[in-house]
Amino acid sequence: MTRKILSFVTITLITFGCTQKAEARLKIPFGERDVLSKVADLPDTEAYLVKKGSTMMSTQSQYMDLATYHKEFNIAWFLPLWIIQEPKLVGYNEVDKTAYELSDQELQEILAENKLDKSELNKLGFYTQYGGKIVAGLLIIFIIWGMMPSKKSPVKPQTV
Numbered sequence: 001m002t003r004k005i006l007s008f009v010t011i012t013l014i015t016f017g018c019t020q021k022a023e024a025r026l027k028i029p030f031g032e033r034d035v036l037s038k039v040a041d042l043p044d045t046e047a048y049l050v051k052k053g054s055t056m057m058s059t060q061s062q063y064m065d066l067a068t069y070h071k072e073f074n075i076a077w078f079l080p081l082w083i084i085q086e087p088k089l090v091g092y093n094e095v096d097k098t099a100y101e102l103s104d105q106e107l108q109e110i111l112a113e114n115k116l117d118k119s120e121l122n123k124l125g126f127y128t129q130y131g132g133k134i135v136a137g138l139l140i141i142f143i144i145w146g147m148m149p150s151k152k153s154p155v156k157p158q159t160v
Contacts, residue, residue: 030076033071038067040066062096075136087122087123
């Protein structure tokens, strides 16, 4: 009797305890995404030091650079459909992938010290602005075109 109960419990545990969720289709991610893009490499000086390195721990010092930060709605991480938040310049630590909010005064000082143009740095690329819309539009056109019935050419009977 105990042997039957033990085998029933063992079979039940093996059947229901060792299952894995399996999905036959691939999920395509879409939604809002925060994007940081490095636009200017600032000099590695004491003024831009974020984290001091240690020779004992063999870690390097980390310095701040400039990056643009914006939010976009995209499909599959590479097809940006529209910009939710316009780009702005922020401080950026490339090692930690961390952004630092800069006041207007701090930003103006950094730009003046390094002779950088804010309007040139604070731009989005063509693909980010328009590329996703173009690709999505072409995809929709191809889907509609594929659904349209084709005209069949009339066949003329020929005598042989």
